[in-house]
Amino acid sequence: MRFPISIPLSLLLIQAGLSTQQQELKEVEEDLPEPQSLTEQKIKVSLPEALTAVNFKSQLHSKKISLVEFYSPYCSHCKHFAPTWESTYEHNHEYFTDANIGFFQVNCVESGDLCSEQEIAAYPSFRLYSDEAVVLKEYKGERKEQSLVKFLRKNENQEVGTYTDLTKFLTVNEFLVKAEAVSDVPEVYVFLPASSTFETIDDLVKKTHYDVDMVNQIKLISDKLDTYIINRRENQAIYDKFKPNEDDGRLTFYLKVPGRSVLSMFKYRLNENDEQFLESFTTWCIQMISIAQFPDISNLAIFGPTSTMNPMNYLPAELNYDPSLHYENTYIFFYDPETTFEEDLQILEHLLVTFSELQNVRFYKSSDDFKYFLELQKNVIQANFRDIPDEHFNEYQFIVDSITSLPTLVMINPMSPVLTMYQNFGSTEIRDFYRVSDWIKETNKPLIYDFYRQNHELWDDPNSLVVLQVVDEYNELLPALKIAKDYQYLLKNYQYDRLEVERKIKKDDLESFKKSPFYNINDYVRKTIREIYPLNQNFKKVKFAYLFENETSILTDFGLNINSRVYKTNDVIIVDRSTQFYYESTPALATFSLVNSPSDITNTLLALNEAKDFPVLPLLRSSPYGGSLRFMDNLHKFGVRGYFFVIVVVVCAVMLNRFRKRTRSSHSGPKYGILDDPTKFD
Numbered sequence: 001m002r003f004p005i006s007i008p009l010s011l012l013l014i015q016a017g018l019s020t021q022q023q024e025l026k027e028v029e030e031d032l033p034e035p036q037s038l039t040e041q042k043i044k045v046s047l048p049e050a051l052t053a054v055n056f057k058s059q060l061h062s063k064k065i066s067l068v069e070f071y072s073p074y075c076s077h078c079k080h081f082a083p084t085w086e087s088t089y090e091h092n093h094e095y096f097t098d099a100n101i102g103f104f105q106v107n108c109v110e111s112g113d114l115c116s117e118q119e120i121a122a123y124p125s126f127r128l129y130s131d132e133a134v135v136l137k138e139y140k141g142e143r144k145e146q147s148l149v150k151f152l153r154k155n156e157n158q159e160v161g162t163y164t165d166l167t168k169f170l171t172v173n174e175f176l177v178k179a180e181a182v183s184d185v186p187e188v189y190v191f192l193p194a195s196s197t198f199e200t201i202d203d204l205v206k207k208t209h210y211d212v213d214m215v216n217q218i219k220l221i222s223d224k225l226d227t228y229i230i231n232r233r234e235n236q237a238i239y240d241k242f243k244p245n246e247d248d249g250r251l252t253f254y255l256k257v258p259g260r261s262v263l264s265m266f267k268y269r270l271n272e273n274d275e276q277f278l279e280s281f282t283t284w285c286i287q288m289i290s291i292a293q294f295p296d297i298s299n300l301a302i303f304g305p306t307s308t309m310n311p312m313n314y315l316p317a318e319l320n321y322d323p324s325l326h327y328e329n330t331y332i333f334f335y336d337p338e339t340t341f342e343e344d345l346q347i348l349e350h351l352l353v354t355f356s357e358l359q360n361v362r363f364y365k366s367s368d369d370f371k372y373f374l375e376l377q378k379n380v381i382q383a384n385f386r387d388i389p390d391e392h393f394n395e396y397q398f399i400v401d402s403i404t405s406l407p408t409l410v411m412i413n414p415m416s417p418v419l420t421m422y423q424n425f426g427s428t429e430i431r432d433f434y435r436v437s438d439w440i441k442e443t444n445k446p447l448i449y450d451f452y453r454q455n456h457e458l459w460d461d462p463n464s465l466v467v468l469q470v471v472d473e474y475n476e477l478l479p480a481l482k483i484a485k486d487y488q489y490l491l492k493n494y495q496y497d498r499l500e501v502e503r504k505i506k507k508d509d510l511e512s513f514k515k516s517p518f519y520n521i522n523d524y525v526r527k528t529i530r531e532i533y534p535l536n537q538n539f540k541k542v543k544f545a546y547l548f549e550n551e552t553s554i555l556t557d558f559g560l561n562i563n564s565r566v567y568k569t570n571d572v573i574i575v576d577r578s579t580q581f582y583y584e585s586t587p588a589l590a591t592f593s594l595v596n597s598p599s600d601i602t603n604t605l606l607a608l609n610e611a612k613d614f615p616v617l618p619l620l621r622s623s624p625y626g627g628s629l630r631f632m633d634n635l636h637k638f639g640v641r642g643y644f645f646v647i648v649v650v651v652c653a654v655m656l657n658r659f660r661k662r663t664r665s666s667h668s669g670p671k672y673g674i675l676d677d678p679t680k681f682d
Contacts, residue, residue, distance in 0.1 A: 066102025
């Protein structure tokens, strides 16, 4: 923290031009210190003394937690980082003192024995220690002041001291014995690719390159669930079955749920950049343990007025969390016990693998009256969309969306009342694992994405519209969430209206065909079956995303800020991934805003899906032109071919002009007829 220099009030008044008395100015000037002493008055904050083998443990014992940098004075990266380390301590030493946090360094040239003891392999290395001198975490984040402070604030209140290690190392033979057993409690299996054998998890840290933080997380997992560690490379068959697909050097985590053997374990999709690994893994384990029981919610009336299906509960009054991460979609397997066969229920066991690859999901089965559920769902939709202008509930459209045979699957999004159903029209369709699995993966999406963190998921779909809102806090996303659910409803209505139009066209064609003297129903069928109606077109998916105002610089990487515009909170950009264009306004608006123009955003989306006539103003992505040169986008969008065509046209025009001039000049002299100039005979 920088300390302000104390300056007399009269000096401040003089500097502001508020004092006109010469005598006061002289008095102040006499009291004013020399420029050198101003620098001397600034409180110098010295870095703590470097740790050595002598004082290492005693210094760490005196602090709640300590961040230690291991460096070499000959390391170029260390030299480059040194000013950041010093400024971090200078600006935050009061916080470190109040929180009893240590901020130390170890010179690995002067204290080589200590660095060797701590097994430091690279410089600089950063480790977070407990007051017992136990490594809690390795810091591998950005080497910036705010990142270091954020890391310490996040970890200052965590449990410190030596973690209790309840893990058990299994030999291959012990693992094979457990593979045949069915346990009554959930068990976690961690598979190592290492070739050495270990007796304790701390021994694992010392002999391998594994991240200390990850190993400590395993210790914490062992405190909650029975945890076993197996070396994959001791047995080739085990190695082949449990090696990770991405990287042979990774740890792999498997969960065995109660009532099943090891051979039907579920793999956790490890994200090594997950700062909340323990929380994410624990949540996933709870999710899988619950789903594997196939809980039956029949007769529980979960869709009543007091349940989470309350029509007015979809969008919260306030949003203080990240909706791109914290969402929970619910899948319900509806079946009729009298008409459902054992083969229909076998799909559930296979779907466990699909659910194990997903986060934020619940699964239930129910034999409740499906018609009653649909009636409740219809009431929910009516309650949520009655405020949309010029729209009314279309019962026929609802029937088209909900018609199915049982058993079937229904997905309930906690923030959208729009019905999402796996429409099953035959016994083979609900038994098709790949089709059902693909439907689950496709529907288990957040209603809104974080563009900065999840842009690859948005950009990978070439047939989509991305609605990107600039925000300053999560609560500002509520209008976007409302537009998202409204748009789903409006597009479904449009699809049904188009269906009605096509039905009428077919009906009129049939009546006209019947009046023909050569009427033959077979000819009519052959004629119409080959016709492709617009109803069959694939509408572009609409994906909603947000971007914090201080992150908008990333837009230039995607060619979305060709005007160097300064985007503000609530500004909206609509990107058409199927074309080269994006939209940030309409001809009547300077900018899109979720506060000032929500209906224009919805209408633009419908227009881009050819579902409504509405004027749009396209901007070419990655265009080098702006302002008055915007018309050049019509050429630039064709790339090299466009410019080559213009060059050819210009060259042809120049050559044609020269040819015309040459032709004109050849006919501009006197005309003498066939005998040429008669004077030549004189």
